[in-house]
Amino acid sequence: MTSPRPISEPTPADTPLSPVLAEVVRSGFVEGRHRGSLVVLAADGSVETALGDVTAPVFPRSTNKPMQAAAVLRAGLDLTGERLALAAASHSGEAFHLDLVRTMLDEFGLRADQLGTPPDLPLDPEEAEHYLAAGQVRDRITMNCSGKHTAMLAACAHNGWPLDSYLDQDHPLQQLILEGVRTAGGEDVTHIGTDGCGAPLMSLSLTGLARAFRHFVTAAPGTPERRVADAMRAHPEYVAGTRRPDTWLMRELPGVLSKMGAEAVQALALPDGRALAFKVDDGATRTLGPILARTLRLMNVESDVLTRIEDAPLLGGGTRVGSIRAAF
Numbered sequence: 001m002t003s004p005r006p007i008s009e010p011t012p013a014d015t016p017l018s019p020v021l022a023e024v025v026r027s028g029f030v031e032g033r034h035r036g037s038l039v040v041l042a043a044d045g046s047v048e049t050a051l052g053d054v055t056a057p058v059f060p061r062s063t064n065k066p067m068q069a070a071a072v073l074r075a076g077l078d079l080t081g082e083r084l085a086l087a088a089a090s091h092s093g094e095a096f097h098l099d100l101v102r103t104m105l106d107e108f109g110l111r112a113d114q115l116g117t118p119p120d121l122p123l124d125p126e127e128a129e130h131y132l133a134a135g136q137v138r139d140r141i142t143m144n145c146s147g148k149h150t151a152m153l154a155a156c157a158h159n160g161w162p163l164d165s166y167l168d169q170d171h172p173l174q175q176l177i178l179e180g181v182r183t184a185g186g187e188d189v190t191h192i193g194t195d196g197c198g199a200p201l202m203s204l205s206l207t208g209l210a211r212a213f214r215h216f217v218t219a220a221p222g223t224p225e226r227r228v229a230d231a232m233r234a235h236p237e238y239v240a241g242t243r244r245p246d247t248w249l250m251r252e253l254p255g256v257l258s259k260m261g262a263e264a265v266q267a268l269a270l271p272d273g274r275a276l277a278f279k280v281d282d283g284a285t286r287t288l289g290p291i292l293a294r295t296l297r298l299m300n301v302e303s304d305v306l307t308r309i310e311d312a313p314l315l316g317g318g319t320r321v322g323s324i325r326a327a328f
Helices: 061-074 081-087 095-107 125-133 146-159 172-185 206-218 224-234 245-252 285-298 304-310
Strands: 020-026 029-041 047-051 192-194 200-202 257-261 265-269 275-280 313-316 319-326
Touching (some): 020 275, 020 285, 029 206, 061 081, 061 146, 061 200, 061 257, 081 095, 081 224, 146 172, 172 200, 206 265, 206 275, 224 257, 245 285, 245 304, 275 285, 285 304, 285 319
Antiparallel strands (some): 020 029, 020 319, 029 047, 029 275, 257 265
């Protein structure tokens, strides 16, 4: 596998400013701007719209999870339904998420202490409050990637691969994931880092990321990619949670495959093969809904759910005084 490149400090000449994708408007005054890059693919896979640099590598963060889930299927693990959706999830830590993780661990003869996830609180703020109020502490199962890690461990157990090193870059499972990312994205992986959950994190360009999501929704029925896409779309609450935009989108826009990632990365594919991917440079996830809603409208997608996800209010003294809005 490719090793991470040394950190260098780019000069302004090396890194031209990305376009402004969102504005922060408080009391009628634009007090901040969020820059980033965005790509939209046409149904045939060609680039239809490009804002900023959409060919440079980025870390897709959790938008890589469908590709990781497809790899465990290629490794021979037979997951379906909610279990497969949870394998591709950044779950909210709601009770039904945690219950299914525990069930899967039991089904595959695994233990929670074998998970490589760091102990964490539920990702959803409301769930975190309830969790702490109940006197519970950070746990490996509660971390939002625990479904993915359970599936990874189960795939390793199925093949007799080492369990204690399943997150090593050279592990057979991670090599299989690497090949899947390359194939789905249609380009090489030039950087490999470590994700927040401890798993290897493989770079793609935004164009490659959009291409990967398009690949999943257009894949032939029964292939690992299509099985993952179908499971995510059939059980979106297991991919995200009851209060999350990815769930709302996949519930209310039939055939859509949607997944967000940390540091403000978003990818989405429509059932006709059109796809998009974007990343906000400063990692502000509060911008995801407004930018995504604006992009989908420019793609002639209309639904009440877009009004719901684009609403990103700013408060002053507990009262709404402004919002985050798309700026393109």
